[in-house]
Amino acid sequence: MDDDRNGDLFARLSPEGRLLAPVGYRFLHPRATRATVLRLVECRPHRTVGYVCGSFRKPISRCLGPDDET
Amino acid sequence: MILILSQSSLEPTTEEVMDWVEALGGRCVRLNGDDVEGRSEIRIEIAGGRLALRFESSGVELPLEEAGAVWFRRWLYERRHETVDLLADPGADDHTLHHQLRRHLTLESRRLSDFIFSSFEHLPWLSHPRRSNLNKLAVLRRAAREGIATPATLVTTEREALRRFCAEHGAVITKPIGEVEAFIAGEVSHFLFTTPLGPAEIEALPERFAPSLFQERIEKAYELRVFYLDGEFHAMAIFSQNDPQTRADFRQYNRERPNRNVPYRLRPELAERLLRLMEDLELETGSIDLLVARDGREVFLEVNPVGQLGMVSHQCNYQLEREIARLLLRKEDHGRRP
Numbered sequence: 001m002d003d004d005r006n007g008d009l010f011a012r013l014s015p016e017g018r019l020l021a022p023v024g025y026r027f028l029h030p031r032a033t034r035a036t037v038l039r040l041v042e043c044r045p046h047r048t049v050g051y052v053c054g055s056f057r058k059p060i061s062r063c064l065g066p067d068d069e070t
Numbered sequence: 071m072i073l074i075l076s077q078s079s080l081e082p083t084t085e086e087v088m089d090w091v092e093a094l095g096g097r098c099v100r101l102n103g104d105d106v107e108g109r110s111e112i113r114i115e116i117a118g119g120r121l122a123l124r125f126e127s128s129g130v131e132l133p134l135e136e137a138g139a140v141w142f143r144r145w146l147y148e149r150r151h152e153t154v155d156l157l158a159d160p161g162a163d164d165h166t167l168h169h170q171l172r173r174h175l176t177l178e179s180r181r182l183s184d185f186i187f188s189s190f191e192h193l194p195w196l197s198h199p200r201r202s203n204l205n206k207l208a209v210l211r212r213a214a215r216e217g218i219a220t221p222a223t224l225v226t227t228e229r230e231a232l233r234r235f236c237a238e239h240g241a242v243i244t245k246p247i248g249e250v251e252a253f254i255a256g257e258v259s260h261f262l263f264t265t266p267l268g269p270a271e272i273e274a275l276p277e278r279f280a281p282s283l284f285q286e287r288i289e290k291a292y293e294l295r296v297f298y299l300d301g302e303f304h305a306m307a308i309f310s311q312n313d314p315q316t317r318a319d320f321r322q323y324n325r326e327r328p329n330r331n332v333p334y335r336l337r338p339e340l341a342e343r344l345l346r347l348m349e350d351l352e353l354e355t356g357s358i359d360l361l362v363a364r365d366g367r368e369v370f371l372e373v374n375p376v377g378q379l380g381m382v383s384h385q386c387n388y389q390l391e392r393e394i395a396r397l398l399l400r401k402e403d404h405g406r407r408p
Contacts, residue, residue, distance in 0.1 A: 009253055009260040023275060023282035024244045027267075028253070028260040029322065 072098040072398045073137035073190065075199075077144045078109070083380050083391060084143050090395035096402065099132050101125060103146035106182060114185075123189055139402035140190050141394070142197040144376050145183060151175040194401040196394070197355050202375050204351065206247060207283075212350055213370045216343045220370050221285040229275050232284060239286035242267050243318065247283045250321075264319040289364045293320055294334060296358040297379045297390055298348050300397055303341055304388045305334040306381075307362075333386040340368050348373075355394075357382075 010018065010026050072091055076084040084100065091098045105125060106112065110132075113124040125132045156171045157164055187199050207225070214220045224235045225247065236242055245264040253260040266287055293308040309330045310320035316329055323329075336344070347370075348356060357377025361369050383390035 009255060012255075020280050022244075022246070022280045023267075023284075024246055024262050024265060026275075027244070027265040027271070029263050029265075030258050030260050032257060032259070 071133065071136040071138055072096060072402060073134065073140045073193075074098055074100045075140065075142045075145060075187075076100055076102055077147050078102045078104045081144060083378070086380075086391040087141070087143075087394050087398075090392045091398060094392075094395055094399055096395070096399045097136075098398075099134065099137065101132060101134075101186075103144070103183065104150075106186065107146065107150050107179065121189060123186070137190065137193060138405050139398055140193050140195045141398050142187075142195060142199050142202065142376075144202075145199065146179075149176060149179050151179075194405045196398055196401060197353075197375060201352055204373065204375060206372050209347075209351065209373060210370075213347050216347045216350070218340070218343050218347065218370045219367050221288060223286075224284045225281055226284070227278050227281055229272065229277050229279070232272055232275070235284060236269075236272065241287040242272075242284045243287045244282055244284050247281070261322075263322055266318050288361060288367075288369055290361040291364050291366075292362055294336075294358075294360040294362065294368075295382055296336065296344070296360065297377075297382045297388075298344070298353065298356045298358060298373075299390065299393055300354050301345065303336050303344065303358075304382055304386065304390060305336050306386050307332050307334040331381075331385045333388075337368070344370075351375075355379075 009028050009030070010021065013021060013025070074084060074088065088098050088100065102109070105127060109127070111124075111126040113122070113126075115122040115124075123134055125134065151172055155168075156175075157168055160168060183199075207223070210220050210223060222235075222239045224231065224242075226232055226235075232242070243264050243266050246262050251262050253262075267284070290311055293310050294305055295308060296303050296305040298304075308320050309332075310316040313324050313327070313329060315322050315324045320329055344358065351373070353373070353375050356373045356375045357379060358373045359371040361371065363369060379390050382388060
């Protein structure tokens with residue numbers, strides 16, 4: 001049941017939501033939310049903390065630090 | 071010093087350009103949109119005609135007053151308040167209140183960002199937030215005016231109008247009028263890709279629906295992703311047509327068996343027209359999507375002023391990150407001259 005629920009987002013919209021959604025919403029492409037790390041970013045720690053990730057949630061950057069002054 | 075306005079996630083290009091700026095002898099400071107959204111300490115003081123703009127991150131104050139040029143790469147993927155419940159104990163009738171709170175916080179955040187951008191107006195910029203959100207439909211019109219082939223396009227709320235469009239142009243696709251989005255619901259992400267619509271799917275639509283964009287479906291030989299930088303085009307051909315997974319939209323990546331991508335040289339006549347379009351749009355950078363139809367037509371789809379460039383740069387060995395760093399350093403140098 002959860003699979004069905006997650007697989008068709010349009011079906012989860014309210015009747016009003018369906019009226020307001022463009023046609024493309026009826027043909028969304030479901031895909032497992034990837035937790036795979038796409039690319040490690042190996043930079044100085046003051047500038048980069050973390051990694052780029054498909055989940056859109058991982059922080060990667062920091063700003064200027066002492067190393068940049070040298 | 072180059073001031074880079076960017077975002078903290080999904081943005082490896084910024085990191086690579088920063089490395090090149092430093093390798094070429096320059097210095098840069100990076101301010102992310104999400105630093106303004108609470109990751110940095112902010113103090114903006116306006117006293118009379120004087121403005122003090124202070125951002126402090128991990129105890130280090132960003133030396134913004136040393137900036138000699140600005141690169142607007144990106145800014146915010148999402149605002150903090152857009153992802154959290156703002157009401158501690160929302161009642162059944164609180165949907166409107168929650169929406170109003172979010173809308174107001176979004177406007178506050180936009181106004182603050184606009185002011186931060188405006189405080190660097192005296193510097194030379196590469197890309198500018200004012201020109202980062204193009205209207206897809208307006209750009210199509212401008213491209214057509216430059217003599218560039220564009221797909222027949224319909225925006226409608228009526229199934230009957232869509233039927234007539236299909237009768238005239240054949241098969242169609244639908245895609246967002248604005249941005250491609252991924253709706254994340256737990257373990258499943260729902261992507262708004264370009265989607266072909268068959269007759270059965272069109273017949274299953276209600277007579278009236280929300281305004282939606284449709285375009286003629288062009289049988290393509292291959293797709294072109296072109297990165298434009300300061301008067302030059304760096305193009306890559308993507309052979310996405312032979313894989314059912316990527317046929318309608320190459321962004322439905324086949325990671326097991328990736329599309330073949332090769333460097334590509336634009337015909338001079340097409341390049342001239344695209345150049346006029348980019349000048350008309352006042353863009354110095356942009357990721358342009360085109361496709362080459364089986365009948366040889368080169369059809370313009372859209373341009374994203376802050377689009378990804380890594381896939382073109384790395385696979386075609388164009389070193390675009392280095393070229394951007396060089397351009398930024400030239401701008402900084404020009405900005406110093408009286």
